[in-house]
Amino acid sequence: MPLRSILAAAALLAGHVLAAGQPATARELTIVSWGGPYQEALAQIYFRPFTHETGIPIIEDSWSGGIGVLRAKVESGDNPWDLVQVESEELSIGCEEGLFEKIDWPKIGGRDHYLPQGVADCGVGAIQYNFILAWDRDKFQGTPTWADFWDVAKYPGKRGLRRGPKMNLEFSLLADGVAPGDVYKTLRSEGGVNRAFVKLDQLKPYLVWWQLSPQAAQLLGSGEVLMTSSVNGRITAVNRNEHRNFGIQWAGSLYTVDSWAIMKGSPNQQAALKFLNFAGNPQIEARLLPILPYGGLAKGANDSLTPEVLADSPTNPAHLAQALEIDDQFWRDNLDKLTQRFNAWIAR
Amino acid sequence: MRLRGGTSAALLAAPLLLFLILCFALPLGWLLAQAVRDDALAPALPRTLAALRDWDGKDLPEEPAFAALATDLGEARQDGTLGRAAARLNDEIAGLHGTLLATARALDQPHQGSARDILRNADPAWGRLDSWMAIRRAAGPFTSARLLASLDLRRDDAGKLHRMPPDQAVFRLVLRRTLATAGLVTGLCLLAGFPLAGLLAGLPPRRAGWLLVLVLLPLWSGVLVRTASWMVLLARDGLVNRALIALHLRDQPLPLLYGGFAVTLAMVHILLPFMILPLYAAMRQIPPSQLRAAASLGAGPVRGFLRVWLPQTAPGIGAGGLLVFIQALGFYVTPALLGGGADQMLPWFITYYANESADRGMAAALSVLLLAVVGMLAAAWVRLVGLGAARPA
Numbered sequence: 258m259p260l261r262s263i264l265a266a267a268a269l270l271a272g273h274v275l276a277a278g279q280p281a282t283a284r285e286l287t288i289v290s291w292g293g294p295y296q297e298a299l300a301q302i303y304f305r306p307f308t309h310e311t312g313i314p315i316i317e318d319s320w321s322g323g324i325g326v327l328r329a330k331v332e333s334g335d336n337p338w339d340l341v342q343v344e345s346e347e348l349s350i351g352c353e354e355g356l357f358e359k360i361d362w363p364k365i366g367g368r369d370h371y372l373p374q375g376v377a378d379c380g381v382g383a384i385q386y387n388f389i390l391a392w393d394r395d396k397f398q399g400t401p402t403w404a405d406f407w408d409v410a411k412y413p414g415k416r417g418l419r420r421g422p423k424m425n426l427e428f429s430l431l432a433d434g435v436a437p438g439d440v441y442k443t444l445r446s447e448g449g450v451n452r453a454f455v456k457l458d459q460l461k462p463y464l465v466w467w468q469l470s471p472q473a474a475q476l477l478g479s480g481e482v483l484m485t486s487s488v489n490g491r492i493t494a495v496n497r498n499e500h501r502n503f504g505i506q507w508a509g510s511l512y513t514v515d516s517w518a519i520m521k522g523s524p525n526q527q528a529a530l531k532f533l534n535f536a537g538n539p540q541i542e543a544r545l546l547p548i549l550p551y552g553g554l555a556k557g558a559n560d561s562l563t564p565e566v567l568a569d570s571p572t573n574p575a576h577l578a579q580a581l582e583i584d585d586q587f588w589r590d591n592l593d594k595l596t597q598r599f600n601a602w603i604a605r
Numbered sequence: 606m607r608l609r610g611g612t613s614a615a616l617l618a619a620p621l622l623l624f625l626i627l628c629f630a631l632p633l634g635w636l637l638a639q640a641v642r643d644d645a646l647a648p649a650l651p652r653t654l655a656a657l658r659d660w661d662g663k664d665l666p667e668e669p670a671f672a673a674l675a676t677d678l679g680e681a682r683q684d685g686t687l688g689r690a691a692a693r694l695n696d697e698i699a700g701l702h703g704t705l706l707a708t709a710r711a712l713d714q715p716h717q718g719s720a721r722d723i724l725r726n727a728d729p730a731w732g733r734l735d736s737w738m739a740i741r742r743a744a745g746p747f748t749s750a751r752l753l754a755s756l757d758l759r760r761d762d763a764g765k766l767h768r769m770p771p772d773q774a775v776f777r778l779v780l781r782r783t784l785a786t787a788g789l790v791t792g793l794c795l796l797a798g799f800p801l802a803g804l805l806a807g808l809p810p811r812r813a814g815w816l817l818v819l820v821l822l823p824l825w826s827g828v829l830v831r832t833a834s835w836m837v838l839l840a841r842d843g844l845v846n847r848a849l850i851a852l853h854l855r856d857q858p859l860p861l862l863y864g865g866f867a868v869t870l871a872m873v874h875i876l877l878p879f880m881i882l883p884l885y886a887a888m889r890q891i892p893p894s895q896l897r898a899a900a901s902l903g904a905g906p907v908r909g910f911l912r913v914w915l916p917q918t919a920p921g922i923g924a925g926g927l928l929v930f931i932q933a934l935g936f937y938v939t940p941a942l943l944g945g946g947a948d949q950m951l952p953w954f955i956t957y958y959a960n961e962s963a964d965r966g967m968a969a970a971l972s973v974l975l976l977a978v979v980g981m982l983a984a985a986w987v988r989l990v991g992l993g994a995a996r997p998a
Contacts, residue, residue: 324688332685353706354688415860420946465863466946481841481862590699594773596962600954601775603946604782 285314286528290342292319298548307535313528324350331356331521339523340532342383346585348516352379358519358526365534372572374582375554380516381533382554384545385571387580388424390506391492392484393477403432403509406484407456409463417476417485420466422599423588424511427581428486429456431509441584450595454602466603477503493550493569505569508579512571514554546570633976639969640752643745649681649690650674654744657737662762666737671720674731678709697739704730738762751970776954776971780978783950786865786940787933790872791880794929795922797873798880802921805881806888813885820881828875832939835871836862839943867943875939876932880925887921927986931979951975 288304290296296319304315318338320326324347330336343351351357357379362368368376375382392401397412406416406428418425430440430449433456443449465482467473473487474495489510492503517536519529535541542553543561552558552572559570567573571580646654652673660666681687687709695702711727724731731737742750742762753759757774758766768774801820805813823831838844839861846858861867891914899909937952951971958968 328685328688350688350706353710354685355682356685461946464946468941479840479842586703589702590695593696593962593964594699597775598772600957601771601773601778604775604778604949605947 284337284339284524285316286340286525286532287316287318287338288340288532289318289320289338291321295549295551298545302541302544302548303532303536306541307532310535311531313531315532322347324356327351327356327520328354336520336522338520339525340529341518341520342515343380343518344515345513345583346589348377348380348518349585350589351518352377356521358521358523360519360533361526361530364530365537370537370556371554372556372577374512374514375516377516380518381537382514383517383536384551385512385514385554386551387489387507387510387512387571387576388419388486388583389489389492389510390428390484391473391477391487392504392506393480394502394504396480397483397504400504400506401484402506403428404434407432407460409460412483414483415463415465415481416460417465417467417473417482417487419473419486420468420603422595423592424486424583425457425599426450426453426595427511427583428509429453432456437509437579437581440581441587444587450598454598458602461603474503489569489571490550507573507576510576510580511583512577512580513583513585636969636972636976639965640973641747641749642966643693643743643748643750645689645693645745646740646743647745649686650677650740653677653740657741657744660737660741662734662738662741665732665734668719668721670737671724671731675712675720675724678705679712682709682713693743694739697743698735701730701736701739704728704736751966752973754967755970755974776951776974779949779951779954780974782947783934783952783975784978786869786872786948786950787930787936789869790876790933791926791930793869793873794877794880795926798877798884798925799918799922802881802884802888805885806891807893817882817885820878823874824878829938831875832871832942835867835874835943839867839870862943863945865944865948868940868948871939871943872933872936876929879928879932883924883928884918884921887918887924891917923986927983930986931983934975934979 290299296317300317304317308314320341322344327341327343327347330338348357359378360381362376365381371382372385374385390401390403390406401412405412409416418428426444427440430443430453431437433452435443444453465476465485467476467485470488470491473485474491476482477485477487478495478499478501489505492505495501496503517533519526523529537555539553539555539557540561542555542558545551545553546558546562546566546569550569550571552570554572559567559573562570570576650673653670656670656673657666660670678687681690687705691702691705694705708724708727708731712723716723750759753766754769755776757769757777759769760766805816805820808816836843840846841858841860841862843861845861846855849855850858895913896909899913900906904912934950935952936950937956940948940950941953951974955968955971955975958964958971
């Protein structure tokens with residue numbers, strides 16, 4: 258049937274010409290995430306199935322964060338990005354500065370479809386990850402708390418923490434007996450920061466500092482430290498891939514959420530919302546966890562998990578109940594000053 | 606055509622001069638400019654800065670300044686310059702970032718009355734004198750604040766210099782530590798390198814050549830590789846500790862890693878060839894017959910060494926010492942991987958400000974500090990010891 262194929266080709270061509278005539282919608286939906294194995298997992302679970310189901314093609318790009326990058330994209334007036342995965346701080350700053358579109362929540366199932374920490378004016382929660390206390394079960398029986406982390410008399414050995422004030426001040430207060438709900442209230446109050454530094458100072462001779470997240474698991478694996486703070490994903494990955502027996506203490510852990518945000522003026526807002534609707538399906542979100550231990554934010558994403566996978570899920574309700582969300586507002590206002598103070602303290 | 610001597614020399618040197626300007630003077634100037642630049646507020650708050658120019662700073666500014674700020678905030682929000690200005694003001698007073706964004710948002714809502722009331726309703730910070738002083742301090746276009754901060758100093762509103770409070774003072778201590786570490790490493794390199802270079806200089810050239818290859822061999826692998834290999838050796842379950850335990854010299858592993866010991870050891874290892882080579886070159890120049898001549902004139906071996914041989918190695922000590930010391934001042938990777946919290950040197954902080962906190966100005970200010978210190982020390986060293994290699998033997 259040569260005639261039909263010629264017609265089909267002509268129709269295709271016409272479609273292309275028409276599309277080219279409307280530059281605002283000509284571009285295909287461009288989704289930007291963190292690259293690497295994580296983005297490969299996203300492509301496997303979300304991007305390719307979405308295109309398969311809806312016929313909407315996706316162009317992938319990757320970035321490594323930074324509010325300045327987003328500002329530059331919007332200011333350029335010719336922003337090739339539609340949907341971007343951002344950290345919570347970029348989300349709140351970008352939303353206040355008008356770099357993102359407001360999310361049309363009714364179109365993607367409403368705010369109640371998600372856990373509260375995954376809901377923002379400009380963002381839909383993509384993944385949650387926790388900063389936890391980790392230890393090697395082969396070397397330490399039991400389940401240490403932050404108070405045990407500080408108790409070097411009872412449990413001799415070095416401790417690993419991430420170099421910087423963020424999270425360590427929170428952990429110090431938790432170890433000092435502050436209730437999780439009062440941690441940021443205490444840090445904002447007169448003398449609260451001092452109290453955290455005093456507590457941190459007690460541990461100073463026993464501390465080994467890590468800077469990049471693989472270092473934490475490495476310190477633990479080599480026996481250099483007895484316990485360390487870490488991102489939960491690293492510990493689970495080492496357990497799964499290197500068959501280690503590392504434990505994760507979810508009580509007193511700090512969590513943060515990476516979100517999807519639609520760039521201001523994106524011509525593909527409708528397609529982006531369709532994608533968010535697809536990606537927010539709890540059954541689909543549940544497929545990410547067996548590959549990479551980042552928690553889904555749609556309610557019910559944990560319901561169909563096997564017990565082993567559920568034990569590693571940051572949004573497991575049992576874990577969530579004991580965890581505390583990092584207060585971005587506090588850190589945005591105070592990070593520079595507290596980093597200076599931290600650096601002065603650590604150099605002494 | 607024949608050129609006169611001076612002109613042709615200048616022409617011959619022109620490529621070098623051009624190279625120096627392009628690769629040294631220009632980047633240096635750019636660095637210094639980064640350190641003193643303060644241009645976040647000007648594009649966002651032009652009217653406010655103009656309105657505050659004649660303000661005495663004693664009481665809250667008058668209504669025109671409030672009105673100017675309201676107009677500026679609205680426009681800055683539209684053209685995207687608000688974020689950088691807000692971040693800059695937050696350096697002055699923690700919390701002003703939020704104040705600026707919240708005020709700009711409130712101005713989007715319908716409002717009426719004097720600008721003064723509108724702003725103060727949007728955020729009470731606008732009723733405080735120090736918020737306005739912060740704007741004036743951050744007005745730019747230049748600031749000495751970062752260069753002063755790199756010396757743990759700050760200037761108050763009256764222009765007087767003060768020391769940073771102890772809990773914020775860090776860079777003098779770090780600078781002292783950087784110099785002490787580099788000095789210690791240089792001294793140890795000299796101690797370890799001097800006998801070896803002496804031995805090499807005394808050997809027949811063929812055998813000395815082979816041994817020199819062994820000295821240079823470590824340079825074939827990167828600094829990172831050599832640093833990482835020390836991690837393998839010194840770790841808690843590393844080779845050194847396992848050997849100590851296997852030999853029953855210790856029951857418990859020694860904490861060798863993540864401290865000054867590991868940093869110094871690895872830096873000496875990495876920098877040793879740069880000490881040995883100039884020493885060897887200088888020693889090679891000393892005719893062996895001189896020591897025999899000294900002996901024949903009645904000097905014992907010690908006296909001959911001290912009076913005849915040692916002074917002639919000074920150029921090698923000078924060149925090697927300078928080479929090792931200046932390189933040690935710039936070490937980043939080795940302390941970062943092998944050191945503890947208190948072992949980090951100035952380059953660590955430069956990297957931190959450039960990469961992690963994205964405060965390029967502070968990174969530039971610290972670089973200027975390091976550069977100034979290196980320049981002064983190098984000049985003093987050259988005066989005291991001489992450049993050695995540059996001097997005909």
